[in-house]
Amino acid sequence: MSKHLVTLNVNGEDHVLYVDSNERLIDTLRHRIGLRSVKEGCGTGDCGSCTVLLDGRPVLSCLILTVQARDRRITTLEGLGKGDELHPLQEAFIEDHAVQCGYCTPAMILTAKALLDRNPEPSEEEIKEALGGVLCRCTGYYSIIRAVRSAVKKMHGVRRMENER
Amino acid sequence: MSDEVVVAKLLRELERKAERGELLYIGESLARLDSLEKVLGRPVYTGDMLPDETVYVKVVHSRLPHARIRSIDVSGAMEYPNVLAVLTHADVPGENISSALIPDRQLLAYDEVRSVGDIVAAVVAEDVRHAEDGAERVGVEYDPLPAVFDPLEALKPGAPRVHEHGNLVKHMKVRKGDVVRGFEEADVVVEGTYRTQFQDPVPPEPMIGLAMPGGDGSLTLIGSLQSPHVVRDCVARILGFHRDDVRVVQAVTGGAFGTKSDEMPVDVLSLAALASIKTGRPAVCSWDRREMMIMETKRHPSVIYHKTGIKRDGHLTAAETRVYMDTGAYASLGVLVIMRATFHATGAYDIPNVKTDGYLIYTNNTPAGSQRGFGAPQVIFAAEAHIDDIARRMGMDPIELRLKNMLRPGGMTSTGQLMDESCGLPDCVDAVVKASRRGRGRFDHGSGRYRRGMGMAILYHGNSLGPEGSDYAVVDMRINRDGRIVLGTGLTEFGTGSLTGVAQVAASVLGVPLNYFSIERPDTGKHKPTGPTVASRVVTIGGRAAYEAAKRLRARLDLVVADVLGCKLEDVAIVDGMAFCKGGERTMEWADLVEAAYERGVKMDEEGRYVVPECKWDDETGQGMPYRQYTFGAAIAEVEVDVETGRYRVTDFYAAYDVGKAINPAGVMGQIEGGTVQGLGYAMMEELVHVNGRVMNPSLADYYIPTAMDIPERMHMFIVEKPGVLGPFGAKIIAEPPAVLPAPAIRNAILDALGIGVNDLPITPEKVLMKLLKKSS
Ligand code: FES
Ligand code: FES
Numbered sequence: 001m002s003k004h005l006v007t008l009n010v011n012g013e014d015h016v017l018y019v020d021s022n023e024r025l026i027d028t029l030r031h032r033i034g035l036r037s038v039k040e041g042c043g044t045g046d047c048g049s050c051t052v053l054l055d056g057r058p059v060l061s062c063l064i065l066t067v068q069a070r071d072r073r074i075t076t077l078e079g080l081g082k083g084d085e086l087h088p089l090q091e092a093f094i095e096d097h098a099v100q101c102g103y104c105t106p107a108m109i110l111t112a113k114a115l116l117d118r119n120p121e122p123s124e125e126e127i128k129e130a131l132g133g134v135l136c137r138c139t140g141y142y143s144i145i146r147a148v149r150s151a152v153k154k155m156h157g158v159r160r161m162e163n164e165r
Numbered sequence: 166m167s168d169e170v171v172v173a174k175l176l177r178e179l180e181r182k183a184e185r186g187e188l189l190y191i192g193e194s195l196a197r198l199d200s201l202e203k204v205l206g207r208p209v210y211t212g213d214m215l216p217d218e219t220v221y222v223k224v225v226h227s228r229l230p231h232a233r234i235r236s237i238d239v240s241g242a243m244e245y246p247n248v249l250a251v252l253t254h255a256d257v258p259g260e261n262i263s264s265a266l267i268p269d270r271q272l273l274a275y276d277e278v279r280s281v282g283d284i285v286a287a288v289v290a291e292d293v294r295h296a297e298d299g300a301e302r303v304g305v306e307y308d309p310l311p312a313v314f315d316p317l318e319a320l321k322p323g324a325p326r327v328h329e330h331g332n333l334v335k336h337m338k339v340r341k342g343d344v345v346r347g348f349e350e351a352d353v354v355v356e357g358t359y360r361t362q363f364q365d366p367v368p369p370e371p372m373i374g375l376a377m378p379g380g381d382g383s384l385t386l387i388g389s390l391q392s393p394h395v396v397r398d399c400v401a402r403i404l405g406f407h408r409d410d411v412r413v414v415q416a417v418t419g420g421a422f423g424t425k426s427d428e429m430p431v432d433v434l435s436l437a438a439l440a441s442i443k444t445g446r447p448a449v450c451s452w453d454r455r456e457m458m459i460m461e462t463k464r465h466p467s468v469i470y471h472k473t474g475i476k477r478d479g480h481l482t483a484a485e486t487r488v489y490m491d492t493g494a495y496a497s498l499g500v501l502v503i504m505r506a507t508f509h510a511t512g513a514y515d516i517p518n519v520k521t522d523g524y525l526i527y528t529n530n531t532p533a534g535s536q537r538g539f540g541a542p543q544v545i546f547a548a549e550a551h552i553d554d555i556a557r558r559m560g561m562d563p564i565e566l567r568l569k570n571m572l573r574p575g576g577m578t579s580t581g582q583l584m585d586e587s588c589g590l591p592d593c594v595d596a597v598v599k600a601s602r603r604g605r606g607r608f609d610h611g612s613g614r615y616r617r618g619m620g621m622a623i624l625y626h627g628n629s630l631g632p633e634g635s636d637y638a639v640v641d642m643r644i645n646r647d648g649r650i651v652l653g654t655g656l657t658e659f660g661t662g663s664l665t666g667v668a669q670v671a672a673s674v675l676g677v678p679l680n681y682f683s684i685e686r687p688d689t690g691k692h693k694p695t696g697p698t699v700a701s702r703v704v705t706i707g708g709r710a711a712y713e714a715a716k717r718l719r720a721r722l723d724l725v726v727a728d729v730l731g732c733k734l735e736d737v738a739i740v741d742g743m744a745f746c747k748g749g750e751r752t753m754e755w756a757d758l759v760e761a762a763y764e765r766g767v768k769m770d771e772e773g774r775y776v777v778p779e780c781k782w783d784d785e786t787g788q789g790m791p792y793r794q795y796t797f798g799a800a801i802a803e804v805e806v807d808v809e810t811g812r813y814r815v816t817d818f819y820a821a822y823d824v825g826k827a828i829n830p831a832g833v834m835g836q837i838e839g840g841t842v843q844g845l846g847y848a849m850m851e852e853l854v855h856v857n858g859r860v861m862n863p864s865l866a867d868y869y870i871p872t873a874m875d876i877p878e879r880m881h882m883f884i885v886e887k888p889g890v891l892g893p894f895g896a897k898i899i900a901e902p903p904a905v906l907p908a909p910a911i912r913n914a915i916l917d918a919l920g921i922g923v924n925d926l927p928i929t930p931e932k933v934l935m936k937l938l939k940k941s942s
Contacts, residue, residue: 036213037206039419041369042454046865049369077206090204094196097831100839101660102203103369103419109204131873135865137369137420138660140842141873142880143835 006070010035011079019066026050026061029076037077037106041135048134051107052076056118058111058133077106080113088154089113089147098147100138107134112148121152189740190673191894194831197665198684199417209417211373211389215449219375220249222433222440222450223296225286225303226460227278230494230529230858231312231325234276234285234305241302242288247295250443251303252287252436259405263431265395269328270428270495270532272403272435278307279327280494281859282460282531284432289440289448312529314858316491317468319528327494327527334492335500337507339521339579340787347483347518351474355555359471359547360925361908363853364464364846365457366536367870368659370419372461373451374433376441383410384438385690389418390430392697394655397689399431404438411438412690418659422843423535425659426699427462427497458863462497462534463853465490469510469547474518479561479569483518484511484579488544490533492525497534498699499525501633506540508580508791512548513590513625515576521787529858535699537840537904541626542847549622549909550924553916563913564598564621572625572797581788584795587895589823589887593799594623596821596883601801608803610918616806617816618918622909623799626902627792628891629702629777636702636777639695640710642671642718643770646763648756650677653685655695656707661900662832663703669828670708670893674715675722676739677755693772701900704828705892706775712893714773721769725762729753777891794889796897797823800841802877802910806918811934813918814878815845815911821883825897830884833899837882840903846871848908852927 003018008028015033029035029052041049043062050062053075080087089109092098099105108131115122115130122130127148128141136144202209239251254261254275263272274283286303290296311325318324319332326332348354374388384406390396393413401408413434418425433450440448452460467490474483488510492499507523556563573591576584598604603619611617630636641653652671658664668682685691695707722744723737730737730753732746739745742755753761762769782789800820806813820837827833850869854861862868888895908926916922921936 035206036208036210039210039370040212041371042865044454044864044866047369047454077204081205086204093204094200097194097197097200097662097835099197099200099203100662100835101369101418101420102199103210105203106206128873128876133872135367135369135870135872137367137422137843137870138839139835140838140840140871140880141876142838143831145873 004067006067008069008074009072010074011076021067023066024062025064025066025069028066029061035076035078039103039106041103049104049107051110051134053110053114056114058114075110077109080109089151092147092151092154096143096147096150098139098143104134104136108136108144112151116152116155120155188673188894189676190669190679191826191828192830194829195669195679197662198668198679198682210370210419211375211387211416212451214387214416215375216447219447219449220289220291220440220444221293221296222287222289222436222448223293223300224284224436225288225300225305227274227281227283227285229278229307229309230281231310232278232307233310234274234278235308236306237286238304239286241304242299245295245299245302247291248288248299249291250289250440252289252439256439257403259403261403263399263403263428263435264495265427265498266500267496272432280529280531287436289444312858314528314530314855316489316526316528319526327529332527334496334525334527335503337503337523338787339507339519341579341581342518344483344485344518344520348474351482352477353559354472354474355558356472357551357554358924359469359550361467361543361546362926363466363855364536364851365853365868366422366424366461366463368420368422368424371452371454371457372429372433373449374430374437375447375449376434376437377447378441378445383412384441385412385414386434386438387414387416388430388434389425390415391421391426391657391659391699393657393687393689394694395697396430396434400435400438403435412688415657415687418657421659422537423539423699424461426697427534429461454865455863458853458868459531459860462532464536465492465499465502465533465543467491467543469544471547471551473551473555475555475559479559479566481514481516481570484516486510486521488523490525491528491530493528493530493532495532496525497532499533502535502540504633505627506544508627509541510544510548511579512545512552513572513623513797514570515572516570516579519579521579530855531860537843538901539700541624541901542844542905542908545622545624545905546908546926550912550922553620553913554922567594567621567623571623580791582790587794587825587887587889588797589885590623590625590797590799592885592887593797593821593823596885597799597801597819600819600881602803614807614809616808616918617803618806618914618916619801619803620910620913620917621799621801622906622913624797624902624905626796628794628796628889628898629700629706629792631780631792632782635696636706637696638706638710638775639693640667640707640714640773641692641770642711642714642773644718644759646759648681648759650675650682651685652682652711653692654707655687655689655692656703657687657698658703661836662829666704666828666832667707667711671711671715674712675719677742681742701898705896705898706777708828708893708896709775709891710773712773713775714771717771718769721767722758722762725758725765725767726753729761794891794897796899796902798902798906800906800910802907802914804911804914804918806915806933808919808937811930811937813915813930813933816877817879817881818877819881820903820906821885822899822902823885823887823897824899825889825892825895826886827884828894828896833884834882836900837903838880840900841880841907842871842876844904844907845875847904847926848911848928850927850929
């Protein structure tokens with residue numbers, strides 16, 4: 001099996017690694033870079049819990065080979081928020097009780113982030129559609145949808161404050 | 166004054182406050198203590214903590230549903246690169262038994278396999294891939310044996326025997342009054358047969374267990390599981406270890422829904438332990454989704470017969486019910502599931518004459534066990550579908566029929582238990598009916614292609630274990646010198662937030678904010694046995710234990726406050742972490758109070774213990790009081806059906822539950838929402854298909870669970886609070902009941918919309934369409 005030298009930009013930091021041509025992105029992220037927020041629920045592309053952002057778009061890291069992510073920008077949950085400060089989505093997930101077992105949480109937050117980045121004020125339908133690829137067995141999704149909506153409010157609040165300044 | 170007297174006084178004080186609705190923190194939707202680590206994606210699950218030198222274990226499971234094992238050839242696997250060992254039954258040093266209640270299942274099969282989920286061997290390798298490839302190289306030769314896959318077939322004389330002792334595992338009965346007379350008194354007798362399917366629990370985090378060798382021959386096991394002490398005892402038996410040499414720690418667990426209280430954690434942790442002993446290294450055993458769906462315990466499929474007598478005025482006179490449950494090749498916790506199913510089989514009704522028989526039956530299907538609802542989803546589906554069928558036969562309104570016959574204070578259950586004021590069923594029914602479209606005006610059934618219907622279902626759900634096991638809880642509480650309060654217990658949670666609820670109870674008693682609390686990981690090395698974490702009993706029973714510990718600590722702290730501030734004991738108050746005396750002017754910060762207590766040598770730790778008063782159940786007479794308190798619930802589903810395709814959607818779902826006291830309302834609503842959607846999956850789409858014992862759809866591509874796109878458009882929730890006798894502040898259990906009502910409510914809504922009753926779950930569009938076509942032809 002051939003080894004490849006790849007550079008991955010993960011959460012703003014460059015990582016240069018030798019990887020096997022069949023190494024899955026989820027394994028590189030979890031085991032070689034140590035980003036354990038990336039969760040494996042099926043390994044077959046059906047549950048969405050391994051979602052990470054590739055150049056800002058949600059992808060299933062269990063279906064992507066690391067070589068395919070070469071020179072691209074990858075975001076995992078560890079890359080959200082600044083220092084001690086939580087991302088508004090993280091805050092909202094806590095406040096709206098959108099976390100139960102937590103296994104889907106990284107994927108849900110990242111998927112919601114990708115949605116809000118391209119569509120800052122999504123409708124309820126758009127939120128459901130965006131989250132439709134990530135399974136949650138615990139919450140019934142309602143609290144997650146509420147959290148996304150509160151995050152929208154929080155983020156607009158922030159923007160307004162910035163404008164006022 | 167002795168502690169006792171103080172405690173008694175305190176209790177009275179608390180009760181008075183509770184009556185005035187003044188309790189701090191109780192009934193507040195406080196954020197869960199574990200949500201921060203989870204939104205940060207911290208490495209808290211078992212798979213996040215594997216040491217570098219870990220070896221991997223993958224299992225070989227049976228290819229046949231019933232066969233004699235002729236030989237197991239491990240040489241191919243042993244020769245494969247990076248394979249370190251292959252484990253078979255010969256490697257089990259202790260008792261080769263992995264089953265909780267009836268010793269009918271081996272960890273590693275030695276002579277016979279009885280389902281395709283049976284584990285025959287396990288391969289230990291340097292990494293997962295080599296372990297998997299190695300597992301494929303284990304050669305097993307089988308001599309097929311006759312097999313049986315239908316529980317009713319399995320009961321017939323001459324049916325292939327799954328186990329030597331026969332296919333009937335347990336017969337359970339409830340008897341009340343005289344059904345013969347009851348049927349004579351009836352004007353009409355209605356009969357019906359209802360069937361339910363295998364449902365897979367699909368816990369989000371697949372099963373995983375890590376074993377780490379301690380230098381002294383002991384082992385530490387870390388896993389995704391529900392009941393650490395139960396797992397410890399089972400694994401120790403398999404290893405031939407003294408149980409003190411096995412320490413089990415529950416890592417943060419990504420969902421369980423019952424199945425992680427059964428054999429699966431014992432399987433993976435025993436295999437990891439054996440691999441660790443063999444290699445001297447940490448070992449992890451994990452199952453992928455496909456293996457989960459084949460090997461984990463699932464919801465029992467069932468066939469349920471109902472025969473009910475009714476008077477023309479709508480009063481039910483007699484009910485005769487038979488429940489047949491397929492437990493697959495092993496009993497697992499099925500013997501308890503059939504118990505709960507039999508108790509609840511005639512639903513939340515006061516019927517004077519009842520005869521219920523429940524049968525738990527072996528087949529060569531994969532094993533069934535615990536799953537959210539524990540027998541209730543099957544029987545309540547059947548009972549509630551049957552009530553609507555009766556209403557149709559009688560030309561009665563199904564809601565009226567329920568109102569006439571349902572349990573209320575003063576009513577009596579099928580087991581002869583009298584309902585008292587804590588029966589909130591009438592309030593639940595009232596809440597959903599008033600809120601529904603019908604309650605708000607007239608229900609429009611539509612015409613043409615899209616038809617609408619509404620359906621109702623009600624339930625009662627016995628709380629905690631009842632006769633299913635010894636029901637107690639132990640919670641340790643310690644106030645550290647820095648003021649932090651540490652809670653430790655062998656009770657666990659796997660997503661519900663129940664331990665936050667337990668801490669909330671303690672916070673309320675002590676008078677300090679929730680964020681002063683930390684909760685230790687459940688650990689058999691630290692915490693006393695505390696019974697299994699099943700039956701949603703953590704807040705109710707564990708909360709009571711925490712209450713006991715907290716009130717004793719509080720009593721001591723009150724003495725310190727009175728002493729330091731110089732006031733009478735009865736004037737002491739601690740509110741939000743601040744101590745003071747009523748009418749006095751000085752206050753004390755929590756930290757200073759704790760320091761003062763330490764200086765005085767006050768004992769700052771307590772073990773809270775609560776034992777549920779014994780239930781009275783008589784197997785012989787089929788009568789008694791199986792549970793000390795009940796949760797009640799009512800739901801209405803409103804559906805819209807496309808008569809051309811049979812597709813339907815649930816537009817509105819109304820659900821009301823009597824939870825006694827909602828300790829954390831947001832947490833309660835999370836359980837109602839999550840349970841409802843799991844129940845919706847059971848109603849509409851989920852079925853783990855078995856053909857001749859083989860699982861045909863063991864993947865999430867072929868087994869659908871609800872996504873965000875499938876949920877009812879509007880979810881209306883109502884919390885009713887009729888305090889019960891067990892839980893702290895009257896709390897009742899809530900995690901399970903919400904998964905029960907969607908199936909019957911949706912089924913009855915489709916009946917209302919189209920006049921067709923689908924009696925076998927799940928209610929797929931195909932089944933609806935077939936019935937429609939049959940009806941119109
Ligand atoms: S792990 Fe399930 S989609 Fe990747
Ligand atoms: S919180 Fe458990 S899967 Fe979503």
